[in-house]
Amino acid sequence: MTVRPLISSLALLLTIASPFASAQQPSRFPVVSLTAGMHVIRAEVASTDAERQQGLMFREKMGPNEGMVFMFHAPASVCMWMKNTLIPLSVAFIDQDGKIVNIEDMQPQTTDSHCAKKQVHYALEMNLGWFRQKNIKPGMSIEGLPR
Template structure:
């Protein structure tokens, strides 16, 4: 075998090995979106299945999914991989109390505002994804509003401000 033939064979072998490596590295990433879609357990509510409310915080309009029963509040934003720019979830409770939250199975970092029955924001907290730390307000409230992490700060929303358009607890 002459030198040119050996070089050609080595190039072909190297090309096959390189393609195999690229394929081996790419396959796990190709399956990633499918794996994300499968993280929603059977029976979990799809984001579009929650009732919606249009809320306002200052000049900002919020598109909020509403979790007003035990099952919806328990699921909350679990398993979601993204939120729209002014999208969030409003938790409505039937009692004025301290309602604590955690981020188990919640894949995106969130900010949470705790709100009294009259719409006044009492506390705002930042929450890391997939943690089990308790996030509890210092004050009693009837609502909690979760938004993408940093949303309240970016919009200048602070304790003492009002959220309008809140549905009545049942």
């Protein structure tokens, strides 16, 4: 028996197991408090390319006033999708002044594109229907966004 096949087998096993490991332990990001009118949101911040790519993938649940804010460090044409995302979400696309441009509902495990109607600085994902339930609409502001 040589060491080389064992190392190759171990590398193959780790490669196969890694998607399952990330599915069981989703990454958590720094948290900020945002406000939408009188509603307080506990939002994780995804500010790097890697964090934005991970987003809320593999999460099985999210608290009623929890979400994730995606920061884009310059105005960007932004589209979101739900690949490997297990919970239904609504996303608000937000301009540099904190005003909501548009809100889109997204279904889990889909690759449909949901896009901002103009270039934005932020996208805020919440549980499906959260914005509608709180009567939060385009043109309203989100306060406390990270700079």
